[in-house]
Amino acid sequence: MIFIKNTSEIEKIRRSGHLASQTLDYVGTVIKPGMTTKKLDKLINQYITSHGAVPATLGYKGFPASSCISINNIVVHGIPGQQTIQDGDIVKVDVTTILDGFFGDTCRTYKIGNVPPNAAALADATYESMMLAIATVHNGSCLGDIGAAIQGHVEAKGYSVVRDFVGHGVGKEFHESPSVPHYGRKGTGMKLRDGMIFTIEPMINEGAWQVKVLSDGWTAVTVDGKLSAQFEHTLLVDGAGAEILTVSS
Numbered sequence: 001m002i003f004i005k006n007t008s009e010i011e012k013i014r015r016s017g018h019l020a021s022q023t024l025d026y027v028g029t030v031i032k033p034g035m036t037t038k039k040l041d042k043l044i045n046q047y048i049t050s051h052g053a054v055p056a057t058l059g060y061k062g063f064p065a066s067s068c069i070s071i072n073n074i075v076v077h078g079i080p081g082q083q084t085i086q087d088g089d090i091v092k093v094d095v096t097t098i099l100d101g102f103f104g105d106t107c108r109t110y111k112i113g114n115v116p117p118n119a120a121a122l123a124d125a126t127y128e129s130m131m132l133a134i135a136t137v138h139n140g141s142c143l144g145d146i147g148a149a150i151q152g153h154v155e156a157k158g159y160s161v162v163r164d165f166v167g168h169g170v171g172k173e174f175h176e177s178p179s180v181p182h183y184g185r186k187g188t189g190m191k192l193r194d195g196m197i198f199t200i201e202p203m204i205n206e207g208a209w210q211v212k213v214l215s216d217g218w219t220a221v222t223v224d225g226k227l228s229a230q231f232e233h234t235l236l237v238d239g240a241g242a243e244i245l246t247v248s249s
């Protein structure tokens with residue numbers, strides 16, 4: 001079932017997306033070496049709740065925190081805890097807000113202090129791949145165009161695309177149809193239509209694409225121990241292009 005959103009639903013997801021993005025702007029002002037991921041998660045919880053929203057991950061399928069914070073070789077779903085953020089780390093912070101019943105989902109990779117060139121290049125290429133994928137989206141484009149844009153950009157640099165986690169529809173539910181793979185072939189897959197809202201959230205590995213989930217049932221890490229980066233936006237298909245809903249201004 002593919003949900004086409006109406007004007008009032010779109011406006012609510014736009015507001016939620018805006019707040020999620022503002023939360024990540026706020027993260028950018030407070031994240032620093034020496035801070036535990038638990039402390040950062042607490043600040044995120046306070047920011048979201050003080051703006052009248054609910055952190056969607058808290059209690060979602062038992063997830064225990066208000067954000068996912070994934071450092072270096074952790075690909076996604078890092079559980080905030082006693083781990084300390086350090087100079088040179090790349091830190092993925094993924095926040096999802098529920099505002100007036102609607103979700104907004106966004107993630108950024110933060111470069112902490114003096115980041116090694118290979119880590120900075122990985123983060124930059126991941127961001128570029130997301131933006132190239134967004135540029136393919138319009139009424140009548142295909143899901144495969146998104147994956148092809150990401151894969152083409154990062155594989156040319158020797159990186160790999162994580163297969164185990166995909167983008168997803170967003171609305172009154174956290175994860176709706178369609179699934180949005182970050183790999184694929186141009187011109188294939190479902191056609192996108194005006195009013196569809198979904199995420200593009202490429203997870204790009206410096207080495208092999210394979211991941212494994214740790215015994216906590218959440219933390220996904222690269223099998224080879226190398227770095228991983230991620231960015232995520234929530235988008236609306238709108239005529240000749242896409243509107244990014246997780247913007248802060």
Ligand code: MF3
Nearest residue numbers: 057060063068077094096105
């Ligand atoms: N925000 C993640 C996504 O982009 C989902 C996190 S689910 C959690 O889809 F339970 F791990 F928090």
Ligand code: CO
Nearest residue numbers: 105199201232
């Ligand atoms: Co998402």
Ligand code: CO
Nearest residue numbers: 094105106232
């Ligand atoms: Co997310």
